[in-house]
Amino acid sequence: MTDKHEDDIEKPQSDKDTGDDTLVLNEDVENSRVEAVALVVPITDDPTLNAITFRYWIISTFFAIIGAIPLTRLESSWKSTSLFDPSLLVASLSLNPGPFNIKEHALIGITVSTAAGAAYAIDILSATDLFLNYRIGAVGSLILIITTQCVGYGMAGLLRKYLVYPAEMVWWSNLVQVVFYNGMHGTGEFKTIKMIRGWSYMQYFWVFCGGMFIYEFIPQLIAPLLITIDWLCWVNPFNKNFWALFSSVSGGGILSLSLDWTSIGGATMWLPLSAQLCTYGGVVLNYWIILPIMWLNNVLGTKSIGKPLTSHLFYDDGTPFNIKEVLNPDFTVNWDLYNSGKPANMAPMYALGFMTSFIALAGCVSHIMCFHGADIRKNWKAAVGSEHEDIHTKMMKVYPEVPQLWYAIFYVIMASLAIIACEVYALQLPWWGLLVSLALGFMLTLPICAMVAITGFGPGLNVITELVCGYMLPGKPIANMTFKCYGYMAMFQCQSLLSDLKLGHYMKIPPRSMFIGQFWGTLVGSCFNYLTMILIIDSQRGILNGSKDDPAGLWTGQRVDTFWGSGLIYGALGPAKMFAFDGKYWFVYIGFLIGFIFPVILWVLSKAFPKYGWSKINIAIIAGGMGAYPNGYTIGVLPSFIVSMIFQGYIFRYYKGWWKKYVFILSAALDTGAAFTGLVMFLFFSGGVSSKLAIKFPHWWGNYADENDTTAPYMSSDRCGSYKNQNWTGGV
Known part of the structure; x- marks a missing residue:
């Protein structure tokens, strides 16, 4: 028997310290085995409610388009790290007779959320456009986007029995939405619960949402200094060592x-x-301990690169490496040209990021096998048709399931279209390479999605897919990015669909309605993702490709830049050259060994000393924290830790009643308010609707300095001194 996360999963118990109006568990009524789920997910259902109506099509399409345009822009190009769920912005419009029901509302939210997420294929299209001046046509681009978004659906259909039906597969982020929807529609106990000052759930939500909406204009518009308060830099703002260690921008x-x-x-x-x-521990280890050691001792020439965190490639003297100088007309590497010149190098901290990715992947598989393998196998056997079946799984049996054949046909169609895209549109990836990427994604989806469902954290497949393709097809950067996109997205979209299926499970949305809603959101989102990408690249090309600075500090090509940097390392030059065992970066492969062995050691300790929660030390999540910021912007680490300790470390332990009653709705309110501010900022203050409508706040010491002001370079977007300043002290 494994040792469980005592603060993650607990048996339902009577809630004696909650207060009069808090959700109280009735021990005589069957409920979920997971305490948090039992507290917030109702065990009632009305099978007569329709999720797909005429009103659903109108509202979901409208908000899907809105979400795909501004929210995709915010996610891919703006310096925002909010975990906001766009479904919370959906309004209760009435376009046909009958009350706007909770299932209809939830399915609209799922469709909008699916459309609003920036498609990973956008990074391929953006990277080739920005760095190679090669733009794939509209038809090929749309096929690429849609197929990369949809290949994971067939896998989700196969895995839903194992990763959706068991109670232990919580999918934590869904609990916030369950509370929001039930609170807004006043279902069951949510109708009678009174918050502070006698407010209802939704009154409480809108008060705190409105407060956060107003407050966020301070850091996002009036005083951006508050976004990154690198206060230790102020001790010596023009010391390069201070900048490298304490700046959260670079x-x-x-x-x-x-x-x-x-x-x-x-x-x-x-x-x-x-x-x-575990996440914060990884961040502290890598960025607060290892980075200073490597920088101050110039390990592997860290200082010669200029920035401690960057995904760009350089020559030994720190001069930027230009891949275009060694490319053939078909964008493959001309090895004669490359070998006749100086070799390319990467920032050592960026190389270390690849190592942590290998640790995370191997650690995920090993940790799940060691600590959850026996329980998961037991739960799978009990998932359907046994007396230990989850209450919500039992309740969903009144609805017709989506046949496995639907998912199989859907998968085959999308895989076939993907082959056409690769063969016709010069993506450098042969059909057999595509099949290898899909197979790789399929094999690793189960352990990764299981960890995400249980803990809320999990590694990605982007690095391992790059590595495999780099050995298979060296010298082909576009092929590598395409292989990564299909291999990674097969897993990621499967994970996203499984999470939504669990939300539908909690909300009792018919599975066939879920299938339709997911696909519609993907289709709408893909089209408008592409349109948004073209508009952004055409208007902000210089800033996104790094040839120009953004004086306002609102735009960044960080995501695409990192994507392209990986494409160069694994695709153009290949891992055989970059990570050769006789080269500088051979150590990255040790990550596989560390990731596999560490959980085994902890598992042995758990058997020898069972009183201690050894399973809580998760090397995969620690490594995820170590690789969280490969290209800079280490923002929000300390304040996030403080918030988590207040709510999870203190309130949850000593005021559990308050925590159960307020935390999920408060979280939704704060995230929604901040997202509303970001939307208004995009539409008006940054010229999202029209550059003529752009509003700039007057320059003062609390915001970014005027780009023509040379008197205060420490007030630029990098608030720890300008790295372009020539009067550095304390560093090269």
């Missing part, structure tokens, strides 16, 4: 503060504490 961000809620996020209030502490 350095380690040691002890940096932030008063911007989008840098913190509501998830810190309810995600399992043990998992959060």
